[in-house]
Amino acid sequence: MKKIIKYVVLDILRNRILVSYTVLLLVVSMLLLCLTDNGTKALLSLLNIVLIVLPLVSIIFSTIYYYNASAFIELLVCQPLRRTKILLSVYVGLALSLLIAFCVGVGVPLLIFDGSITAVLLIVVGMALTVIFSALAILGSVIMRDKARGIGVAILSWFYFSLLYDGLVLFLLFQFSDYPLEKPAVVMGALNPIDLGRIIVLLRLDSAAMMGYTGAVFASFFGSVGGMLTAFVLLLIWMGWPLCWALRRFNRKDL
Amino acid sequence: MERAISIILLWLLPLHAWARVWTVKASVKTTLQQAATGDTVIVPAGVYYEKGLVIDKAVYLKGVGKPVLDGESKYEVVLILASHVTLEGFVIRHSGFSDWKDLAGIKLGNVRHVTIKNNILEETFFGIYCQQSDSCVIAGNILRSNASQRVQSGNGIHCWHCDNMQLTGNTVTQHRDGIYFEFVTNSLIKGNRSFRNVRYGLHFMFSHNDHYEDNIFEHNEAGVSVMFSHGVDMKRNRFAGNQGGGAYGILLKEITDSRMEQSHFEDNTVGIYMEGTTRVQVTANVFKTNGWAMKVQASCSENRITHNNFFGNTFDVATNGSLVLNNFDNNYWDKYEGYDLNRDGKGDVPYHPVSLYAMVADKNPAVMMLYHSFMVSLLDRTEKVMPGITPVNLVDRAPFMKPLAL
Numbered sequence: 001m002k003k004i005i006k007y008v009v010l011d012i013l014r015n016r017i018l019v020s021y022t023v024l025l026l027v028v029s030m031l032l033l034c035l036t037d038n039g040t041k042a043l044l045s046l047l048n049i050v051l052i053v054l055p056l057v058s059i060i061f062s063t064i065y066y067y068n069a070s071a072f073i074e075l076l077v078c079q080p081l082r083r084t085k086i087l088l089s090v091y092v093g094l095a096l097s098l099l100i101a102f103c104v105g106v107g108v109p110l111l112i113f114d115g116s117i118t119a120v121l122l123i124v125v126g127m128a129l130t131v132i133f134s135a136l137a138i139l140g141s142v143i144m145r146d147k148a149r150g151i152g153v154a155i156l157s158w159f160y161f162s163l164l165y166d167g168l169v170l171f172l173l174f175q176f177s178d179y180p181l182e183k184p185a186v187v188m189g190a191l192n193p194i195d196l197g198r199i200i201v202l203l204r205l206d207s208a209a210m211m212g213y214t215g216a217v218f219a220s221f222f223g224s225v226g227g228m229l230t231a232f233v234l235l236l237i238w239m240g241w242p243l244c245w246a247l248r249r250f251n252r253k254d255l
Numbered sequence: 256m257e258r259a260i261s262i263i264l265l266w267l268l269p270l271h272a273w274a275r276v277w278t279v280k281a282s283v284k285t286t287l288q289q290a291a292t293g294d295t296v297i298v299p300a301g302v303y304y305e306k307g308l309v310i311d312k313a314v315y316l317k318g319v320g321k322p323v324l325d326g327e328s329k330y331e332v333v334l335i336l337a338s339h340v341t342l343e344g345f346v347i348r349h350s351g352f353s354d355w356k357d358l359a360g361i362k363l364g365n366v367r368h369v370t371i372k373n374n375i376l377e378e379t380f381f382g383i384y385c386q387q388s389d390s391c392v393i394a395g396n397i398l399r400s401n402a403s404q405r406v407q408s409g410n411g412i413h414c415w416h417c418d419n420m421q422l423t424g425n426t427v428t429q430h431r432d433g434i435y436f437e438f439v440t441n442s443l444i445k446g447n448r449s450f451r452n453v454r455y456g457l458h459f460m461f462s463h464n465d466h467y468e469d470n471i472f473e474h475n476e477a478g479v480s481v482m483f484s485h486g487v488d489m490k491r492n493r494f495a496g497n498q499g500g501g502a503y504g505i506l507l508k509e510i511t512d513s514r515m516e517q518s519h520f521e522d523n524t525v526g527i528y529m530e531g532t533t534r535v536q537v538t539a540n541v542f543k544t545n546g547w548a549m550k551v552q553a554s555c556s557e558n559r560i561t562h563n564n565f566f567g568n569t570f571d572v573a574t575n576g577s578l579v580l581n582n583f584d585n586n587y588w589d590k591y592e593g594y595d596l597n598r599d600g601k602g603d604v605p606y607h608p609v610s611l612y613a614m615v616a617d618k619n620p621a622v623m624m625l626y627h628s629f630m631v632s633l634l635d636r637t638e639k640v641m642p643g644i645t646p647v648n649l650v651d652r653a654p655f656m657k658p659l660a661l
Contacts, residue, residue, distance in 0.1 A: 038589050040544070040567040044627070052629055166630035173621050181621040189624050202627055208498055208522050209546025209569035210623065 001089050004076065008093025009100075012065065018101055021057055025049070025105025033113040040205065043118060046106065047201055050126040051194055054102065055133040056158050062094050062137030063154040067147040074255055087138070087250045091243060095134045102130050118204045125197035128235045132193045133158070135242040142246045142253065165192045186221055190231075193238040200231050283308055283316075283324070290314050292337075298322045298345070311336045318344035321375070326350040326360075332379070333361045341370040350379040352407060359384035359409070360398075363391060371396060381409035382430060389418040398427045402453045410435040410458075411449070414442075422447055432458040433475065436465070445469055455480045456497075467492055478503040478523065487513035495521040503528045504545065510535055517661065520545055526568070529555045538562050541661050547573050547613070551649075556580035564658050565589060565608075569626070572608040572649065573617050579648040583608065587655040601653040609645045611638035 012018055028049060032042040066073075069090065076086045106126060110119045137154055144150035169188050173181055189195045203210055221227040274293040279286045283298055284305050290296055292312045300320030307330040310316065314337075323346045326332040332347045342361065351358040360379035363369055365387045373395040376382045382398040385391060393412060402408035411427035413435045414420060420442040426449075427433035433449030436442075436459035448471045449456040456472035457479045459465070464486035471493045472479050478497035481487065487510055494504035504523035505515075511533040518540045520526035526545040527537065530552045537560040542548035548568040549560070553576030563586045565571050571588055585601070593604030612631055616623050625631050638645060 038567060041589065047627060048629075048632070051627075162629050166625055166628045170622060170625055170630060173619060173625075177619045177621070185621050185624045195624075195628065198627055199624060206546065206569040206626065208524050208544060209626075 001085050004086065004089035005093045005096070008069075008090055009097050012094065012097040013100070017061065018097060021061075022101040022105045025102065026109065029106045029109040033109055039114060039116075043114065043122065043205060046110065047122060047198070047205070050106070050122060050129065051198055052162055054126055054129050055162060055194060058098055058130050058133035059137045059140075059154045059158050060151065061098065062134040063141050063150050065094060066090070066138060066141040067150060077255060083251050084247050087142070087247055088243075091134065091138050091246075094138075095131050098130045098134055099127055102126055118201065121201055121204060124232075125200055125235075128232075128239065129193060129197055132235070132238045132242070135239055135246070139242040139246040139249075142249045161192055161194050166195070169195075190234050193235060196231055196234055196238070200228070279303075287312075287314065287316075305332075306330050307334065308332065309334045309336060310340050310342075313337050313339035315341045316343070316345075317341075318346075318374075321346050323348060326358075326379075328352065331358045331362055335361065335363050335366055335369055338367040338369065340366070341372065342374065343370070343372040344374065346375045346377065347379065348377040350381070352380045354407065357381050357384060357409065357413075359413070362386075363388045366391070370394070375399075379409070380407075381413050382411040382427065383413070384410075385412075385414045385417050385420065387416045388414075389420070391417070392421045392423075393425060394421070394423045396425045398425065398430065400428075400430045402429045402431055408453060411452070414439045417442070421445075428452065432456075433472070435459070436462040438462065440464055442466070443468070447471075448473075450474050452476065457481065459484065463487075466490075471495075472497070472505075475502075477501055478505060478525075480506040480508070481510060482506075482508040483510075485511040485513065489514065489518060490516045492518045493521075494518065494523060494526070497523045498546075499524060506530075507532045507535065514538070515540060519543070520548065525550050528552075529558065531555065533557055535559075536561075539659070539661055540564075542566065542568055542571075544568060546570065550574070551581060552576075553578040558582070561585045562659055563587070564661055566658070570610060570613040570616075573613040574609060574646060574649060575617060577646045577648075579646050581649075583649060583651045585653055585655065586651055587658045588651065589658075591654050591656075593654070595656045600656055602656055606651040606654040607639065607642065607645060607647075607649065608651060609649050611635050611645055614644050 029046060032045050036042045073086060073090065077083065107123045110123055136157055140153040141150045144153055189199050276295045276297065277286050277290050279296060279298045283303055286296055287310065295315040295317065298318045300322050302323040302325055304325050304327060308324060321344060324332050326349045328349045329351045332350050347360045350360050359381035360376040361371055361383045363385040367390050369391045371383055371393045376396065376398045378401050383393055398411045408431040410432040411430035411434060412422060412425060415437050417439045418441055420439060422444045424446045428451050430452050431454045433452045433456045439462040442465045444465065445468045450473040452475045455477050456475035460482045462484050467489040469491045474496040479494060497504055502524050504520040504526040506528045509531045514536045516538050520540065521543045524546045526542045526548045528550045531554045533556050535558045540563045542563060542565045544567045547570045548565050550573045553574060558581040560581065560583045565586060565588045567589060571590060588606055588608060591602060591606045593602035593606065595602050612635055
């Protein structure tokens with residue numbers, strides 16, 4: 001298993017797209033952190049990158065990589081290896097290399113130039129999102145046999161999580177604005193990893209505003225130690241379930 | 256002849272200064288009975304249970320070595336009913352608590368020129384309570400109660416129907432309201448610190464022409480609230496860390512012809528909340544990392560908000576209607592994205608400090624959970640290009656490009 005992970009990571013790290021992704025992240029975060037004199041503003045822009053660009057790149061890159069590596073995977077299946085191990089190794093290799101890219105591109109500059117707790121939280125959230133979206137990508141590509149369809153599903157799921165879902169929530173919040181929505185809002189936030197990550201960072205970044213009205217409910221839930229833990233456990237579940245499903249599917253799949 | 260008269264008068268001067276100095280042996284009360292107007296009563300260190308000390312003649316009561324006057328949680332500790340009294344250097348503790356009487360650590364009833372200086376008040380119901388008094392000085396006192404444990408709690412420094420008061424350098428904490436004024440005029444409130452009170456740090460009504468300078472109001476449950484007054488002059492105060500659903504750095508309700516200058520607003524849920532205010536000048540203040548730097552309701556008119564710095568606030572300005580009768584020109588906003596072609600230091604593109612989402616969140620607070628999401632940023636951008644919901648008139652026509660030196 002270690003060997004497969006090593007091969008996958010080395011293969012991806014030599015990939016030009018991943019290298020340019022790392023450089024892009026590095027340049028953007030350096031520019032934001034060095035050129036703006038206002039720390040909050042830089043963090044906000046980086047938050048936007050973490051919430052939008054990161055999931056998109058993770059999911060698309062992982063999907064394309066999986067399809068391109070299908071021959072390699074078929075070859076591995078012919079060997080006396082367990083299928084679970086094969087898929088797991090490919091997934092870990094993928095997630096690991098994307099994590100390396102993120103840590104070099106955003107993590108290191110953030111720690112050097114900011115180093116606040118908010119920055120650390122942002123890095124943790126970014127790492128979680130990278131892992132979650134590559135898991136989703138693996139699930140999508142295991143289910144879809146056709147490459148074009150697989151990429152379509154990947155783009156659509158990114159679109160859903162980063163835009164459609166929020167639109168839907170906004171719509172619901174307006175439709176049911178006459179009712180107390182604090183608790184349903186907490187639940188809705190937990191059902192989308194991007195929202196979950198955003199709320200975790202938001203509670204630190206805009207703590208003053210979040211203490212007003214509904215915010216107090218969020219703050220008391222997600223802001224407490226127990227709530228923080230709950231949020232991270234939820235993120236872990238988000239990492240876990242797509243992978244488990246993908247593994248089960250892959251074990252029974254006719255390649 | 257004139258010389259002779261002056262010399263005789265000069266000889267007579269010491270007659271006036273025949274005041275005696277008394278030192279308390281056992282009871283402050285009995286010593287006070289013996290003392291005459293103008294005398295000095297020195298109270299050495301110790302604990303005195305006076306069961307309600309009444310000072311009814313103009314004496315200088317001085318505590319040496321912080322003597323303790325204890326009210327045994329039953330009595331009003333000190334009641335001053337004579338003018339020209341000075342009370343200095345005491346620890347006053349354990350006043351009575353009552354549901355129907357305002358028992359206090361030190362109460363001033365209908366007096367003038369009384370000085371309360373450098374005392375420490377501990378676990379009193381009301382701290383220093385002044386009624387119908389004028390020209391009194393309350394300076395350097397430390398008031399500490401335990402209001403957090405009690406449903407019933409009193410105010411720290413409470414003034415009712417007073418004039419020309421001077422409150423300087425006092426520290427008030429864990430009372431209901433730190434400083435409470437009702438019908439207090441022409442007074443100076445300077446260098447006080449009021450924090451962690453269970454309601455307001457400062458609370459006044461119908462108190463005209465007062466000056467508030469260099470005070471600090473921090474971490475009070477509901478911030479600071481001031482109402483129905485005119486000629487209020489506030490300078491160099493600090494309002495910080497007042498967070499919660501109903502907490503304001505400062506709430507201005509029905510305030511007219513007043514000034515708010517050079518103050519700092521930091522980490523409050525709402526920095527300044529204005530309702531029904533008229534002709535208030537908000538100048539040279541710093542608003543930093545507040546939830547809402549300002550909430551200016553549509554009922555406000557002719558206010559001028561200028562030369563302020565706005566940094567890192569979640570929302571800069573929010574309002575509840577489309578009517579805007581206030582002026583927001585010439586501030587620095589860190590969210591401003593315009594340019595300055597003629598290099599005069601002021602942006603060429605107007606800045607609209609009210610964002611769409613501030614309006615939306617005002618009507619439906621639950622949507623705050625979506626703040627900073629892609630969807631919301633998109634909506635905000637669209638609104639900036641084509642304003643439909645946000646008030647078009649709430650605009651800074653010439654915002655500063657760089658932060659002002661404040």
